[in-house]
Amino acid sequence: MDDKDGVIWLDGEWLPWRDAKVHVLTHTLHYGCGVFEGLRAYQTARGAAIFRLRDHTDRLFRSAHIMNMAMPFDKDTLDQAQREAVSRNKLASAYLRPMCFFGSEGMGLHAKNIKVHVMVAAWEWGSYLGQENMERGIKVRTSSYVRNHINSVMCKAKANGNYLNSILAVREAVECGCDEALLLDHEGYVAEGSGENIFIVRRGKLYTPDLTSALEGITRETICTLAQEQGLEVVEKRITRDEVYVADEAFFTGTAAEVTPIRELDGRVIGAGGRGPVTAKLQALYFDYVQGRREDHGEWLNYVD
Numbered sequence: 500m501d502d503k504d505g506v507i508w509l510d511g512e513w514l515p516w517r518d519a520k521v522h523v524l525t526h527t528l529h530y531g532c533g534v535f536e537g538l539r540a541y542q543t544a545r546g547a548a549i550f551r552l553r554d555h556t557d558r559l560f561r562s563a564h565i566m567n568m569a570m571p572f573d574k575d576t577l578d579q580a581q582r583e584a585v586s587r588n589k590l591a592s593a594y595l596r597p598m599c600f601f602g603s604e605g606m607g608l609h610a611k612n613i614k615v616h617v618m619v620a621a622w623e624w625g626s627y628l629g630q631e632n633m634e635r636g637i638k639v640r641t642s643s644y645v646r647n648h649i650n651s652v653m654c655k656a657k658a659n660g661n662y663l664n665s666i667l668a669v670r671e672a673v674e675c676g677c678d679e680a681l682l683l684d685h686e687g688y689v690a691e692g693s694g695e696n697i698f699i700v701r702r703g704k705l706y707t708p709d710l711t712s713a714l715e716g717i718t719r720e721t722i723c724t725l726a727q728e729q730g731l732e733v734v735e736k737r738i739t740r741d742e743v744y745v746a747d748e749a750f751f752t753g754t755a756a757e758v759t760p761i762r763e764l765d766g767r768v769i770g771a772g773g774r775g776p777v778t779a780k781l782q783a784l785y786f787d788y789v790q791g792r793r794e795d796h797g798e799w800l801n802y803v804d
């Protein structure tokens with residue numbers, strides 16, 4: 500990842516990709532206290548557009564607020580840096596990664612006066628869970644790792660350290676021959692995937708866990724809106740793992756994962772296996788909107804040029 504042409508924004512400056520480095524005593528590298536975002540820019544007929552840019556920037560600021568990190572830049576500056584990360588790197592479509600982290604001005608948990616640094620990178624990134632799985636669906640395994648407890652870390656923050664839990668879960672799932680993990684909360688109810696929110700479909704209704712132990716996904720919110728506009732009922736409720744086993748359809752949502760059908764959970768085929776009709780419809784709609792093929796919800800697209 501580090502040996503590439505292109506530029507990365509760091510603290511207000513554009514640096515050559517290979518020179519965008521930090522010191523080994525970077526505080527966030529040691530303790531995981533940082534916040535970040537993941538966005539996608541899609542190719543549209545009018546050029547590259549970042550999907551729901553301000554919503555992601557708002558969440559980045561909320562994450563920083565939760566972690567008590569003083570943001571050294573305002574939202575407009577960050578939005579501009581994100582647009583330019585796409586255009587300066589001449590990307591037709593991209594994955595974007597803004598991150599706020601503590602620098603190497605001090606070490607130890609009690610470190611004071613450590614500076615908040617901000618970076619933005621953008622690169623080309625295809626389907627997160629495999630292009631073929633967008634139709635075939637993925638194999639998922641319930642994790643032996645419990646989702647972060649709401650009073651252990653802050654799950655409304657997209658904080659770096661929260662992803663230790665995700666990495667343990669996803670590695671376990673992959674070692675067991677699956678594509679992704681499903682994490683349960685400390686009470687045993689379905690929370691989310693390692694980097695995705697989950698939906699199930701049963702008798703024509705959509706169900707998704709409430710947000711107690713899950714990230715407030717922007718794709719989740721997009722799908723809820725699109726489903727309701729299609730006349731589908733969306734219910735937020737506690738979901739058990741066996742409700743997923745007997746669902747007609749299930750799918751994950753996320754900026755990286757987009758709308759990925761779940762074919763199997765813990766060796767149980769879900770519904771007919773593969774991508775069910777409701778999932779197919781919502782997935783197609785999602786791609787229509789992110790790729791600018793619909794007239795409405797123009798507010799979701801932020802054109803780079």
Ligand code: PMP
Pocket residue numbers: 537657691692693694695696713714715716717718719752753754755
């Ligand atoms: N949950 C977790 C833990 C995530 O990392 C992500 C990806 N940001 C999501 C859910 C989905 O969020 P979004 O749709 O905003 O990308």
